Amino acid sequence: MRGLAAILLASAALPAHATHPFGPDDLARMAAVSDPQVDPKGEWVAYSVETTDVEADKRFTHLWMTSWDGARTVQLTGRKAESESSPRFSPDGHWIAFISGRGDEHDDDQLWLMDRAGGEGRKLPGIEGSVEDIAWSPDAKTIALIVKDPDPNEKANAAAEAGTAAAPAAGTPQKPEAKPAAVASVKKDGKPPKPIVIDRFQFKEDITGYLGRQRHRLWLYDLATQTMRRATTGDYDEYLPAWSPDGRSIAFSSKRLPDPDRSYDFNLFTVSVGGAPAEPHQLTTYAGADNDPEWGSHPAWSPDGRSIAYLQGGPVELFSYGVRHLAVIPAAGGTPHVVTAALDRNVNDPVWSADSRSLRFSVEDDETSRIAEVSAAGGPVKPVVGGFRLIHAPGGGPKGRMAVLLSTPSSPDEVYALEGTSLRELSHANDGWLREVALGTVTRTVLRSRDGTEVHGFLILPPGVSSASKLPTILVNHGGPQSQFDAGFEERWQLFAGHGYIVVATNPRGSTGRGQDYAKALYADWGGPAVPDALSAVDDAVAKGIADPNRLGVAGWSYGAMLTNYVIASDTRFKAAASGAGISNILAGYGTDQYIRDYEMEMGKPWEHMDVWLRNSYPFYHNDRIVTPTLFMAGDKDFNVPLLNSEQMYQALKSRGIDTQLIIYPGEYHGFTRPSFLKDRAERWLAWFDRYLKS
Structure with missing residues (x-):
């Protein structure tokens, strides 16, 4: 008693402004803010906001934009029952590319483009498969895409309906929205499902389902001709594209091994984008993971184009238990230099200084996350901003400006402007509740x-x-x-x-x-x-x-x-x-x-x-x-x-x-x-x- x-x-002594303690209904009131991106002039920050539609019993993500001074906030997208993600400013500042599955009959995410001054976005044609990642070329004429191969069963069914023969590929993965194969007896078009043939070492993955031979591939989308072409040769998964400053090469992460399922050995590659699909150049040879896509951290080219910063994993046998470090390697190839070797903490999301001499990055520290800085040549890791809070997902911009996510025990993630060592809140998605x-x-x-x-x-x-x-x-x-x-x-x-x-x-x-x-x-x-x-x-x-x-x-x-x-x-x-x-x-x-x-x-x-x-x-x-x-x-x-x-x-x-x-x-x-x-x-x-x- x-x-x-x-x-x-x-309960009787609750703060005067509060109407109730946090309860189950408040879960639907929380907004999830993510992916801050600074525009080329450093004047605006775009980001994603996920909210709940209680009536539809779904969560939807839309794109927002706030001016650097915090004076104006604009909702860029908001179509009912649709979601958009991954806002990316074009280098000329005119466009915002994003990813959305709006109205796609195969439930594939596609590439969309909108005028950042306003107006409705438009889906770009000619892309088969689901778009997973996007990156603008420096001249704003091409967008690098990571596209997951289309479901071969869907292609086979389409061919059959058109009266042509097409054999289904082995190991067809299950669509996330489909019923598990064990209980699916009739497809929505009335036809029986295809058998799932398994022949991979790792053959299951949450959400994806059973893994077949579909790959995540690096493609180049030409905005003028609205056509796409492969950037690389070979039958491998490719992730995390990043353009060189001169627009001639793309760095990416891949396991180009006889049986990638059996290895942690992601490596950093570059590929020339001048013409036909090319054989990539392997930059790193560390036996562990270099820029594992699970870390969500893209390789970062120095502004002078001479170096690439990336993450090097810990000892192979420790996999996720190991500490990942920040490394820098010459873009032409050579010996990498681990610049945070003395820092016994995981790091993420490197951002170069304008003069290519130093890098800022997030550090996962004891019950916190902070922003730190280190010389590109190595040396002491210097604190930039920290405290008892979570500061992460930095997005770099001009004039030394950076946007980050910041959360505390009493407030979910919001976008903050980081200028020098000063933080200022930009988004206010959770202020109301x-x-x-x-x-x-x-x-x-x-x-x-x-x-x-x-x-x-x-x-x-x-x-x-x-x-x-x-x-x-x-x-x-x-x-x-x-x-x-x-x-x-x-x-x-x-x-x-x-x-x-x-x-x-x-x-x-x-x-x-x-x-x-x-x-x-x-x-x-x-x-x-x-x-x-x-x-x-x-x-x-x-x-x-x-x-x-x-x-x-x-x-x-x-x-x-x-x-x-x-x-x-x-x-x-x-x-x-x-x-x-x-x-x-x-x-x-x-x-x-x-x-x-x-x-x-x-x-x-x-x-x-x-x-x-x-x-x-x-x-x-x-x-x-x-x-x-x-x-x-x-x-x-x-x-x-x-x-x-x-x-x-x-x-x-x-x-x-x-x-x-x-x-x-x-x-x-x-x-x-x-x-x-x-x-x-x-x-x-x-x-x-x-x-x-x-x-």
Whole structure:
């Protein structure tokens, strides 16, 4: 009763401007701001804003633009039930190119062009396949495209309808919007589906589905003739195009290997764009990943055209556990120079100075992200702007101007102007609802794990609570594991805090932001050091009288769900758990999810190293240790951590009579997108924890 009274008192003491604590309905009110781009004159910044259409039960993305002084904001696109992304100014400043799937019968994203002065955009003709990335040539006459090959089954069906014979290609991937092959019996045109033929080492990928022989290829689109041509030879995936300042070459990332599926070896290439498709020139030879497209960081040419900055991954055997560095290589080829070798932190998004002498970039640091600077010749990494906040995704412009995204524990990402070392907010997509909602207070914590390791984390108090007395408490675990909780806005923390719960969270070993050794401590031991590290936050909150030791819960998604399962298989204190899209029988992941390369690198083949696989699977094979009522959730189309993993844990607990539920969300992948499901998931989390922690 004392805990409940404290919650009610806290609600009565909400800030005067707030109308309610953060709740499930607020998920649909949040706007996701991304991809800031500075125009060639440094006078405007374009960006994307994703919002929710509750009636349509979908999220849509539109393009906006704000003047550098912040005085004017213009919505560039806004067609109902359509989305646009990737705004890119032409070098002459006249046009904005963007990507949209508006009205495409095959649901392919296409290249669009609009006058930046105003008017409706127009789709450019002659492109077969789905446009994934775009980059303007310096003379504004050509646009480099990364285009995913069209679905060969669709081409075969079209040819058949036209009365011509066309054999379907092997390994046809499933369209994201289609039903899984196992249940699709009749296509929407009334014809039976084609068999899916698999012959690749890695044959599954979340959202994409089953992987066939379709590639992501580098094309050149001529704006005058409205025609496109291949830039390269060979049958490989190509990503992240970046033009040389003279417009004669394009740098890009690719794995041009006999079997790319078996390797992490992305390398940087350049290709001449003067005529027919050309054989690319390989610049880097590092055996690990150079400019892995998952990092989302394009190679950057120096303004004088002599050098290219890019990201070099960590040791091959550590893959995502390794720290990636900023490297510079001569554009003509030669030995790369790692300019952040002494910085034991991940970096991203290099931007050159106008004189080609230095680079600015984002640094993932301990629970934060900041902007730093280094000489192109190497030397000390100098701070530019930081603090307890998340500053990332820098987009460079003239006059030393840069646009970044900035988030804090009390505000989602917005676009900021960075001039020198001064920041100024440009976008205000979330101002309205933030004025109405009361948020929990987020503070940083420094903890000690069982073996004495220093662990960093967060404590979140409900709105209006300045000090708590044994309130119900939820331990929230992050995904990855190679990621971190940081100083950005975390809606799960605010959801639980807004409902009267104390929230504790840690960055246990395996997390990024504190160097390579800290991250790799979890290598092949997923339920090892992370468990006592996570529990240190609970122990601390209980010891301080903040958390009620008799009303503890734990929750997580993806690896956060795995850690949740490890925790409840190791500690019986928790009265309720919520485990979303996790895996506990790691053996079940082999061949059924998208991580085959990582599995064999980190844990070896199961038949050769069964002890390692079983050690990492103890929540399933020793589920008799679990006494915590647990809510399992997953999407039925998740190829990242497939549904069967949640089904197995649900079945095991159900078999033993432990109170459990399994909630399956039709049509959802690993990351949910349907707004009604996002709200439903939040409501079920709260109801489950209320049932066991507040009754």
